[in-house]
Amino acid sequence: MDRLRAINYFIKVADLGGFTAAAAATGVPASSISRRIQDLETELGVSLLHRTTRVVRLTELGEFYLEHVRSGIEALDYAQDLIKDRAASPSGSLRITATPGYGRLLLLPAIKELRRKYPDLVVDVELTDQLSDLSGNEVDIAVRATANPPDRAIARKLADEDYVLTAAPAYLNQYGLPDTLSDLEKHRTILYRAPGRIIHWQADTDGGWVEARTRPAFICNIGQELVAEAVSGTGLALVPRWGVRNQLANGSLKAIALKDANLSLTRSPSPGIYLLYHQPKYRLNKIRAAVDFLLDHLVAQPD
Template sequence: MDKLRALRYFVEVSETENFSRAAENLSVPASSVSRRIVDLENELGVALFHRSTRVVKLTELGGLYLEQIKPAIAALNLADEMVGQQSDTPSGIIRITAAPDYGRFRLLPALAVMKKQYADIVCDVELTDQISDLAHNDLDIAIRATSAPPDRSVARKLTDGQFIMVAAPEYIERNGMPKKADDLANHVALLYRRPNGILHWQAHMADGWHELNLPPALICNQGDTLLDEVLAGHGLALIPKWGIIDELAEGRLVHITLEDAEIAASRSENSGIYLLYHRPKYGLKKIRVAVDFLLSELTEKP
């Protein structure tokens, strides 16, 4: 038995949960995949999958086995790809994940520029709030908002995570400019909903932190919708500074500061937006040029 091939087939089936789909991804007959898996199970003396006509699931032992061998298979695949690079032109698929709002506002425009320079690189982008471990899956680059980047990845800070309170000039003309924290009770807020609940505003005052409960005009989990609403003059909003650089510069939004409080989205003072990658993958030309380009394009200048 070609055990290395069997192990690669095993990893693919575990990820697709389907022999036919795994075979299609591997460009081999489904019968070959099935036969290799059976040979592997016979050698190990255990069943790696629960099989039915509709689904293929890992057994408990299969899951444990996958956990042990997957990093080694990923390392071998990476080594094969690095050695197999023949062209000076970076090419291939790069899997990137990013938080939805940062992805739409900043990452996707940057990737459009990168595509003009590296036409043979294909970016497979997932915009999601779900956090994945770069060291244990096929992701190449992740962009996350965090105050504690993972130790096992290279983390390069793109910008801080500062949210600022803003409103449209028209809203301020109608409702007045809040000067102190108590004034906010006379205003309405546009609130962001995260996967774990509403993002309530925090006020850092002389006596410590206080959570604010402003009357909401809208609650939404889409940052671009909240931006449209605040631009339309429908309320106050906390927006990441990196998302409204042009609007502030053009005067379409006004940054509101209070005399007695600093308004923030979080009580963490070290939060930022980080670009993360797994160090061994930087040896691949496509990853290296993508990381370097995105750092150059997205890192906020002092």
């Protein structure tokens, strides 16, 4: 019996909750996966899975076995990667996930340069708001907006997630410059749509947090479109400063400061944009090269 293959099948069934899902993920018939796990159970002399027509779940001993073999398989995979990584030039597959707005605007252009420098790297990028587990082997590097980076990951700050109220000079010439929070009620605004809801602006005032009243003129779930609308003169936009750094520098957008409030998209502590990875993986040539390159190209310089 190929014990290592059987263990990998067992882990996949446990993670995905059934033979059919495991078969789809591995490209191996469900019947073959089931037989290999049965062989493993025979060798161990215990049942690892409860099988019914509707669901497959771990036995108590199956849960115990999974906990111990998973770390062993991950250690084997890591050792395999280290041996394969002896080549001088970084190569192989590199999996990166990132928050969509920052990913589209800043990360993807940097990755294009990374691939140009290291043509043997195969970069697999997913732009998503879903959090990925760095502890396994599914993701090598994550770029996330968070106020509390995970303790078990190395977190390198790329930028502050501070928000700037901004508008095009042409819009301000036509409608005037808002000076106070109440002035916003007279202005057209551009709002961000998150999954399931519209994000309304929050104002930190001397009296505490309040929701800013505005007259939305455009709403979209793509940050770059909000910036483009602001540049075209549609209205006021509240966006991360890193998202409009170029527009503020070239004068196509103007930053606006209210006298009586600081605006944000959240009442929580302001997050930052972090590059996250696990320290053991940094020993891999491809991870080290990518992390160092992205930090060099993405860490925000003081204005």
